[in-house]
Amino acid sequence: YFYLLLAQGRIYTALTGAHGLRKDLVEKLKALNPRFLRFPGGCIVEGFSPETAMRFRNVIGPVWERPGHQLMWHYRSYNGLGFHEYLQLCEDLDMEPLYVCNCGMTCQGRAPVLFEGEELEDMLQDTLDAIEYAVGGKDTVWGSLRAQMSHPEPFRMNYIEIGNENFGPDYEMRYRKFFDTIRARYPNIRLIANTHLENQGIPADIVDEHFYSTAEFFAENIHYYDGYDRKGPGIFLGELAVVRGWVGQLYGALGEAAFLIGMERNQDVVELASYAPLLENVNYNAWFPNLIRFNNRESMAIPTYYVWKMFGNSRGENVVEAEEETGILYRPVKGMASLMGPSGLRYKNASWNGRPVGISHELMGRIEEKDGVFRILPPDQEQREEAEKLYGVDPERVFAVFGEEEVTSGAFDIEIYAEEGKEISLGIYSSRMPKEVYVADETHPPKEWNSANVKPFVWRLENGISSFREQAYPEDKYLDEERLVQLQYGQFNRFRYEADGKSMKLYVNGECIHEAAVPSFPAMACAVSDSSTEVIVKIVNFSPEEDEVEISLDCAVETDYKAVVLTGEKQAENSFEEPERVHDEERLLSGAAEQFIYRAPGYSVNVLRIGKKK
Numbered sequence: 001y002f003y004l005l006l007a008q009g010r011i012y013t014a015l016t017g018a019h020g021l022r023k024d025l026v027e028k029l030k031a032l033n034p035r036f037l038r039f040p041g042g043c044i045v046e047g048f049s050p051e052t053a054m055r056f057r058n059v060i061g062p063v064w065e066r067p068g069h070q071l072m073w074h075y076r077s078y079n080g081l082g083f084h085e086y087l088q089l090c091e092d093l094d095m096e097p098l099y100v101c102n103c104g105m106t107c108q109g110r111a112p113v114l115f116e117g118e119e120l121e122d123m124l125q126d127t128l129d130a131i132e133y134a135v136g137g138k139d140t141v142w143g144s145l146r147a148q149m150s151h152p153e154p155f156r157m158n159y160i161e162i163g164n165e166n167f168g169p170d171y172e173m174r175y176r177k178f179f180d181t182i183r184a185r186y187p188n189i190r191l192i193a194n195t196h197l198e199n200q201g202i203p204a205d206i207v208d209e210h211f212y213s214t215a216e217f218f219a220e221n222i223h224y225y226d227g228y229d230r231k232g233p234g235i236f237l238g239e240l241a242v243v244r245g246w247v248g249q250l251y252g253a254l255g256e257a258a259f260l261i262g263m264e265r266n267q268d269v270v271e272l273a274s275y276a277p278l279l280e281n282v283n284y285n286a287w288f289p290n291l292i293r294f295n296n297r298e299s300m301a302i303p304t305y306y307v308w309k310m311f312g313n314s315r316g317e318n319v320v321e322a323e324e325e326t327g328i329l330y331r332p333v334k335g336m337a338s339l340m341g342p343s344g345l346r347y348k349n350a351s352w353n354g355r356p357v358g359i360s361h362e363l364m365g366r367i368e369e370k371d372g373v374f375r376i377l378p379p380d381q382e383q384r385e386e387a388e389k390l391y392g393v394d395p396e397r398v399f400a401v402f403g404e405e406e407v408t409s410g411a412f413d414i415e416i417y418a419e420e421g422k423e424i425s426l427g428i429y430s431s432r433m434p435k436e437v438y439v440a441d442e443t444h445p446p447k448e449w450n451s452a453n454v455k456p457f458v459w460r461l462e463n464g465i466s467s468f469r470e471q472a473y474p475e476d477k478y479l480d481e482e483r484l485v486q487l488q489y490g491q492f493n494r495f496r497y498e499a500d501g502k503s504m505k506l507y508v509n510g511e512c513i514h515e516a517a518v519p520s521f522p523a524m525a526c527a528v529s530d531s532s533t534e535v536i537v538k539i540v541n542f543s544p545e546e547d548e549v550e551i552s553l554d555c556a557v558e559t560d561y562k563a564v565v566l567t568g569e570k571q572a573e574n575s576f577e578e579p580e581r582v583h584d585e586e587r588l589l590s591g592a593a594e595q596f597i598y599r600a601p602g603y604s605v606n607v608l609r610i611g612k613k614k
Helices: 023-031 083-092 117-135 141-148 168-185 215-220 250-265 303-312 381-388
Strands: 004-006 036-039 096-101 159-162 190-193 206-214 234-244 270-275 279-281 292-294 299-301 318-320 328-330 338-342 346-352 359-364 366-370 373-377 397-402 410-417 424-428 457-462 465-470 477-484 492-499 503-508 511-517 520-522 524-530 534-541 547-552 557-567 585-590 595-600 604-612
Touching (some): 023 299, 036 270, 083 096, 117 141, 168 190, 215 250, 215 520, 250 557, 410 424, 465 503, 477 511
Parallel strands (some): 004 270, 159 190, 190 206
Antiparallel strands (some): 346 410, 366 373, 492 503, 503 511
């Protein structure tokens, strides 16, 4: 299995040093012991117009002759690190190049332009030219140019990703065209799809999956790949990062480390993995967090960098079976109730812990009151215009939030008028998600409270069926089985839920319909690998307290062993003033045996390297 890195073209600046690159940045990259480098990265590949789409031909030759282009990340890239420099860097650090090509479409999240006819053929030819430049003989057109650039022998090129974050029928058609052409000419190159096209009967060697979320999301999904089809395509975990909550901080790194633990346990499925993005010139910041940050004088790394460094330098040869027993930690939740669904919903007598409570945030729809009965009117023009800026918001559905955001436990009661065939949906724990640093439109940012930023657990009743689920990616997760429910249509029904931060009970007219736990994750997670000479144990401790981890091995080991530890305060982060406030530390310890105790510090990532007895 590989641990790798992602290069985003938007983050490069003028660099100097060996092969034109800055020494401190390359040294930090080398210290990760990476096995591949993705280039040119993500959205830079697609661009937001045909003129800004990435083309191989524009990133070779003398730097001063490269045209550069405007990025969707709000500044211009001059492509100082081009295709040749990229291949040279991969060769210098013994990394596999993973080239991402534009497959004939601009960014689908930004009014996409589809290339047709000659434009599409030209983009395909541009990709073939790039491959020829990398691996073609000196007698080929592009191989001869590589030779003129002082590299007569071919580079490696074993991976090509077709497109970036593309999807749907338009992508499938273009992907198939690129796949068939490249496979026919270069059968040994492994081809990577952006989505699970195998479900449509379209071949793919590897599928690229991206995850941007909270530390808790990553910790809760340690088993994400356990159920994947072992006969399907391999997985390229192409982009992952904590972008909400503990962003760039130690606790965020712990969440990402837990996800890597799950990835390593499933290394027969997950073939490649990379953080995103890799580098950031802080003077041209458009996204945060980035693994390595630099200015014109110095560079530093965020805590996550050290997780990848620790894991990347401690792979072992085989992942071995390991079992763990540990406690659980519950996802931090807060907020009161909300009402969602079609407009016209009527309710009365809403209360929290027996005291009347009203609507505090009209996210979609307006509240009208008459004689103690409240009705949610359809969203108005202002709300509809706001919804157009947001992803995944249905402008026809209402969304209204009750009470205060900071509460974590209590009981909510409400009477809702039931109409046959009409949905009733209540939200439990209706608070804002932690802030995301990146804002797509900085000139017109969305409101603090909006329908895309509040994701409660959803209790839905429709056509006699009650369901309780979490809004999740890539699809909703059921928190309890669906149940039949008897509503009294044509009158008000009593709804109640009780929540204490760990469990939730949902009632209709006094009958308990659902009982479910708040999502949780293991307080400690581990993965074990070995070689002929040592056992490698990776441990993530989410608890603030030291954890006495009882380790049982099935082989004789040496007493002295090494531990590499990343720990600190939960919110600790690095800066140019304190570049190593959070960093890995090597500790030489004694006391290892077939059964022994290792004391994992609170909030820590630990890699134990234990020698086997000869």
